[in-house]
């Protein structure tokens with residue numbers, strides 16, 4: 001128990017506040033100010049302290065969807081949770097991580113106390129926001145926006161008097177609250193170091209956000225105490241084109257600024273100068289003349305001031321989860337052994353990208369990759385396209401005939417996309433080619449030996465097509481020896497991570513970023529069009545975004561992420577469409593009507609841009 005608020009004074013305060021019904025009267029310092037403010041907020045909401053709080057725990061399914069949305073937060077917090085866990089085990093506590101609303105995502109720690117804590121619903125899936133659960137460390141820290149300890153009777157609800165809790169909000173580098181970390185134990189035990197431990201852990205977690213989001217960028221680390229530079233207690237400020245774009249609380253405090261300085265304050269308004277980016281400690285003064293120790297990490301000076309550094313080369317390439325990567329690696333071995341591979345997955349799940357990846361990783365990488373979309377080529381042309389023809393084979397045939405795509409894939413990979421749409425007659429011809437390993441062009445030419453690896457893809461259920469008689473069973477057996485099944489985006493773990501990584505890959509401007517909340521909402525959406533649809537939306541958001549103003553949830557169509565993750569296309573798709581067209585218009589305007597330039601910026605074809613804007 002904290003020395004400055006004895007159980008007796010808290011009891012007296014409760015009596016005065018709850019029994020004598022004097023919520024507006026100061027309690028003469030019987031409880032700390034933030035606790036009194038919180039009691040007053042709760043009383044104003046009509047919460048009854050003597051009753052049990054109304055709890056509506058999430059179902060296991062809902063909880064798992066929400067924890068998945070917060071995968072990045074959980075990942076970045078894991079090392080601190082684990083080290084606090086060791087402490088919690090010894091002191092009979094639990095470590096708790098919540099989202100920004102106070103919903104418990106994880107609770108780890110001493111089993112005895114965890115069982116008692118569960119009696120007051122201190123467990124995953126339960127909301128500990130102040131408006132529902134009264135004064136408590138998590139909820140009140142989130143409302144007050146700072147670390148807070150709530151001991152025993154300081155909790156609003158009587159049954160929570162068995163708890164002693166210390167919590168601190170976790171902020172991202174843009175000042176957005178993304179969650180809270182809490183250490184809770186029995187009220188009877190003295191946990192005087194708990195708040196300090198939680199504070200330190202949160203400072204470390206917030207540093208980790210910087211390490212991940214701003215690796216290789218201009219990060220200024222600062223402290224008034226030289227010995228604290230390089231520790232979790234150092235301040236952090238990030239500058240872009242000499243303007244402050246991200247910070248932690250300590251960093252802002254040290255230069256006398258607040259969150260409104262982001263995107264607005266220039267380096268020379270906050271500090272006498274920026275030190276050289278040499279990783280050395282420099283002594284300088286802040287804007288008000290107070291001494292500080294600073295270290296600037298990041299790109300060399302010539303790229304630092306005034307000029308936006310050219311974007312660092314990003315890690316490109318498809319995003320596949322470990323399971324799919326393993327399936328692709330096995331597919332490569334199949335290809336080496338001349339076994340055809342079938343790639344299955346809904347539209348936009350990356351079937352063609354997977355096929356290209358298999359080609360890239362195989363010993364056929366030096367050979368061609370020939371892709372044919374069996375659904376897109378007219379039935380009348382597909383035979384000649386694939387098998388080629390001799391000169392004069394039919395009216396309109398090219399003078400010297402045509403080799404055909406099967407022969408063009410010689411030494412490489414032939415990728416037959418939408419194989420389920422291949423006409424039956426051609427299926428027989430393809431089967432013969434696969435058996436004989438030779439192609440006879442239309443018009444009676446001599447058969448030619450072919451050597452290609454076959455990859456096929458489909459979003460359809462080929463076995464159902466076989467049963468319906470529209471797909472040959474023998475061809476099915478021939479092409480489906482080994483199958484790579486690509487899951488829909490909504491079934492993948494760490495979708496927030498995927499959203500961020502795809503954003504990094506698609507948006508060639510590091511000044512444009514997404515807030516945590518925005519990434520989480522995007523991650524929670526169902527995306528019936530999978531990666532293709534998500535990529536389109538991210539491009540649209542990027543076109544609407546402003547430098548140094550992270551894209552916030554408010555910029556998303558309201559339906560995104562609020563509907564449960566489901567397979568069915570939702571009404572949001574029409575809004576997404578509108579958002580896309582709006583983004584196209586704005587980009588075209590920004591490019592002075594230059595369609596080619598606008599299309600390049602959006603990463604789409606000119607023809608697509610024309611079609612969407614002028615023939616909508």
Ligand SMILES: Nc1ncnc2c1ncn2[C@@H]1O[C@H](COP(=O)(O)OP(=O)(O)OP(=O)(O)O)[C@@H](O)[C@H]1O
Pocket residue numbers: 317318319320345346347348349350351352353354417459502531532533535
């Ligand atoms: N794993 C991935 N990582 C990154 N981007 C992806 C991934 N999968 C798909 N995409 C994006 O989605 C677009 C569509 O991918 P792709 O054509 O490979 O999908 P598909 O499953 O073959 O689609 P369809 O069935 O409609 O032909 C790509 O251009 C790319 O922008």
